[in-house]
Amino acid sequence: MKKLGKVATLLLLSAVMLTACSGNNNGPAAPAGASQPAVQSASPAPDTQAAASAPPASPAATAAAAAGDAVVTATPAAQGEASSAAPSTEATVSTAPDTAEVPVLYRMNKNYDIVPIAEGTNKKVVLLTFDDGPKDAAMINSLFDTLDKHQAKAIFFVNGYRVKENPDLLKLIHTRGGIIGNHSWDHIVLKDKSYEEVKQQIEDVQAIVKEVTGETVAFFRPPHGTGGDVGKKVSAENKLLYMTWSVGSLDWEMKESESGKTEKLIANVTDQLHSGSNILMHELPWTVEALDQLLTTLEGKGYSFVDPRSIEIPAP
Known part of the structure; x- marks a missing residue:
């Protein structure tokens, strides 16, 4: 009996060994219900590979990221895939007012230069200025398209009654980065008016611009260039820099049917041109049409365009 037991045991062990040898060569099977270990690959995942092969961020992108701006980089292939998969949002451009700090570098002299x-x-x-607006959105946008092309800023001297008629046009000027100036409420000659009337003409514009844009106007130009002592006094009381101009484009004397207005406007400006020129223009169709050529001409003569925010506003 003992011998039979030993034989049976040997047979059983042989059967177990044969079963193990005919099984999977990759190692013992995990017990039922046990979790399988994660399989690690020697090569990085696709996203990791793309990140590893992407070029380093440019200094501009790094600076923008540090400033809190969203920066998106992609390889040309990735850009192509994105364009075929979804509409591009590249055309979305912020038109928020320019609130950058500008150092005060200039002042205005007695000749308004x-x-x-x-x-x-x-x-x-040179200082670029436009009077008697706001009138028309298409003209305003065209003026700003040209100013932006030349990286130029300008003062837009507005009348209060026009702002009241269409405050959205003032918002447009503000949104596109224009510096707003006070040109009185009704565009009347102020020099012979009473203190009270001049005060109302000026301060009502201050109030409506503040209401519409949230900004406080810093520049005042009297209509027809005649504010008189009372205009200067009220300007100072409202911490406004009083100015007329030192170079007139004479665009206001031109007629719709007149030919060669662009050439005449440019000649009017360049004939008087000098360092510090305070150039008077208006929101008029022919001025809009001539502006690009005028600014190109001024640049060709070595002039640049002063940012009005860099002009000192003296304390009253």
């Missing part, structure tokens, strides 16, 4: 405060500051500059 713009001159440097300190030695070494570029003096070959």
Whole structure:
């Protein structure tokens, strides 16, 4: 019996060994219900490979990221895939007002020219100004398209009654980065008016611009260039820089049917041109049409365009 038991045991062990040898060669099977270990690949996942092969971010992108702006980078192949998969949002451009801090570099002299405060500051500059608006969205947008092309800023001297008629046009000027100036409420000659009337003409514009844009106007130009002592007094009380101009484009004298208006406007400006020129223009169709060529001409003569925010506003 003992011998039979030993034989049976040997037979049983042989059967177990044969079964094990005929099984999977990759190792013992995991017990039922046990979790399978994660299989690690020697090569990185596709997303990791793309990140590893992508070029390093440019200094501009790095700076934008540090400033909190969203920066999106993609390889040309990835860009192509994105364009075929979804509509592009590349055309979305912010038109928020420019709130950048601008150093005060210039002041206005008695001739209403713009001159440097300190030695070494570029003096070959001109100040661009447009009066009697806001009138028309298409003209305003065209003016700003040209100003943006030349990286130029300008003052838009507005009348209060026009702002009241269409406040959205003032918002448009503000949104596109224009510096707003006060041109009185009714565009009347102020020099012979009473203090109270001049005060209302000026301060009502201050109020409506503040209401519409949230900004406080810093520049005042009297209609027809005649504000008189009372206009200067009320301007100072409202912390406004009083100015007329030193170069007139004479665009206001031109007629719709007149030919060659662009050439005449440019000649009117360049004939009087000098460092610090304070150039008077208006929101008029022919001025809009001539502006690009005028600014190109000024640049060709070595002039740049002063940012009105860099002009000193003296304390009253």
